[in-house]
Amino acid sequence: MYAQMVKSEGSKSRDEMTPEEIAFQERIDRNEKIEPKEWMPEGYRKTLIRQIGQHAHSEIVGQLPEGNWITRAPTLERKAILLAKVQDEAGHGLYLYCAAETLGVSRDELLEKLHSGNMKYSSIFNYPTLTWADMGAVGWLVDGAAIMNQVPLQRTSYGPYSRAMIRICKEESFHQRQGYDIMMKMCAGTPEQKAMAQDALNRFWYPALMMFGPSDKDSVHSAQSMAWKIKMNTNDELRQKFVDQTVPQAEYLGLTVPDPDLKWNEEKGGYDFSEPDWSEFFAVIAGNGPCNAERLGARVKAWEDGAWFRDGLMAHAAKADERARAARHAAE
Amino acid sequence: MSSEWPLWEIFIRGQHGLNHRHVGSLHAPDAEMAIRNARDVYTRRNEGVSIWVVRSNDITASSPSEKGPLYDPSNSKVYRHPTFFDIPDEVGHM
Ligand SMILES: [Fe+2]
Ligand SMILES: [Fe+2]
Ligand SMILES: [Fe+2]
Numbered sequence: 001m002y003a004q005m006v007k008s009e010g011s012k013s014r015d016e017m018t019p020e021e022i023a024f025q026e027r028i029d030r031n032e033k034i035e036p037k038e039w040m041p042e043g044y045r046k047t048l049i050r051q052i053g054q055h056a057h058s059e060i061v062g063q064l065p066e067g068n069w070i071t072r073a074p075t076l077e078r079k080a081i082l083l084a085k086v087q088d089e090a091g092h093g094l095y096l097y098c099a100a101e102t103l104g105v106s107r108d109e110l111l112e113k114l115h116s117g118n119m120k121y122s123s124i125f126n127y128p129t130l131t132w133a134d135m136g137a138v139g140w141l142v143d144g145a146a147i148m149n150q151v152p153l154q155r156t157s158y159g160p161y162s163r164a165m166i167r168i169c170k171e172e173s174f175h176q177r178q179g180y181d182i183m184m185k186m187c188a189g190t191p192e193q194k195a196m197a198q199d200a201l202n203r204f205w206y207p208a209l210m211m212f213g214p215s216d217k218d219s220v221h222s223a224q225s226m227a228w229k230i231k232m233n234t235n236d237e238l239r240q241k242f243v244d245q246t247v248p249q250a251e252y253l254g255l256t257v258p259d260p261d262l263k264w265n266e267e268k269g270g271y272d273f274s275e276p277d278w279s280e281f282f283a284v285i286a287g288n289g290p291c292n293a294e295r296l297g298a299r300v301k302a303w304e305d306g307a308w309f310r311d312g313l314m315a316h317a318a319k320a321d322e323r324a325r326a327a328r329h330a331a332e
Numbered sequence: 333m334s335s336e337w338p339l340w341e342i343f344i345r346g347q348h349g350l351n352h353r354h355v356g357s358l359h360a361p362d363a364e365m366a367i368r369n370a371r372d373v374y375t376r377r378n379e380g381v382s383i384w385v386v387r388s389n390d391i392t393a394s395s396p397s398e399k400g401p402l403y404d405p406s407n408s409k410v411y412r413h414p415t416f417f418d419i420p421d422e423v424g425h426m
Contacts, residue, residue, distance in 0.1 A: 035396070037393065037395065037396050038396045039396070084376075087372075087376070088376065091372075091373050091376065094358060094373050095356060095373075098339075098356055098357045098358065101339070101357075106336060107336060107359060108336045163356075164356075167356075171377075310335075310337065310361075311335060313337070313361035313362075313365065314335045314337065314361050316361065316362075317361040317362035317365075320362065
């Protein structure tokens with residue numbers, strides 16, 4: 001998902017746990033929220049920093065493929081809508097960075113880890129957005145997949161993370177709907193426009209399925225995270241839900257899901273579908289997707305080019321503080 | 333110079349007549365910028381009519397380990413709740 005393959009720490013059986021750890025697990029089992037200054041196992045804290053940090057980075061990097069189309073949106077209204085959508089993603093990144101910071105990591109540390117490649121962001125944002133129809137596909141499929149994952153995370157055990165998720169979920173359905181709206185428009189347009197919509201679906205289908213992370217049988221870090229309620233569903237559960245929800249939406253558009261083996265399975269009450277190419281997924285995660293270098297390069301450049309501005313505002317604030325102190329002193 | 337902008341806690345009054353409520357935090361170089369950033373981060377959909385910003389460092393919080401001494405004493409003071417008192421029905425609404 002936005003946090004794929006987060007390494008979890010500290011998987012322990014009950015008789016290996018200290019009394020403190022048992023009491024902690026019992027609080028989680030009672031659905032009590034854990035708040036920042038409270039005692040927590042070191043593994044819980046570290047895993048959460050990785051997961052929330054990766055999620056925050058995904059929101060921020062995720063602005064790039066869509067930002068690419070703001071200046072070329074087909075109408076002023078579409079441009080304003082896309083701008084608002086991308087601005088929301090910036091907000092999502094900020095809510096999540098703040099949630100991570102309550103665990104004792106600084107914003108600068110998180111950004112340094114992103115820029116140096118030591119923290120990841122979702123694989124999905126390493127694919128290019130080639131046509132306007134991609135804005136439709138991204139909103140519909142990428143935000144759609146994100147929602148699938150984020151809705152259950154509203155119930156996660158860590159208070160600040162849960163509250164950030166609640167805010168984010170309120171804003172996401174606008175994102176998905178504006179994407180689907182673009183797709184509806186394209187599909188009701190000329191044959192060329194409809195072909196663009198089909199092409200966008202063809203390119204984004206499997207990368208969207210990869211967002212949920214590797215198949216459960218290869219997903220090694222899940223058990224502890226699920227016990228701690230920082231992961232609420234398995235990867236395959238969410239992927240299945242996503243496919244079941246999305247296929248009828250594609251049918252409504254008159255588009256074909258690019259999977260010849262896709263078919264309804266009456267017995268399980270869901271679709272059978274082909275797995276994405278996991279070797280591609282692991283290559284993208286390792287940094288070898290079509291846009292990894294470009295995305296990270298854009299983030300690093302923005303950070304470095306903005307340094308003089310951040311420092312300038314700090315210097316201005318320090319001077320203003322100094323002046324205010326001197327004025328108070330003179331008045332005394 | 334590596335000077336991370338300080339962290340601010342953001343409080344928003346959602347509607348006239350309600351209290352300001354903590355909504356989250358953000359980084360900003362000074363109070364004025366904190367308010368401007370809070371406008372963009374926390375009120376994109378008419379969530380507020382007033383914003384307070386407070387430097388996170390200036391907030392003193394009670395510690396989770398004090399929970400017992402701070403809040404337990406009120407458990408025994410059940411007479412603070414109106415339902416503690418039985419008023420006969422004949423007296424009417426009170
Ligand atoms: Fe988002
Ligand atoms: Fe979104
Ligand atoms: Fe998200």
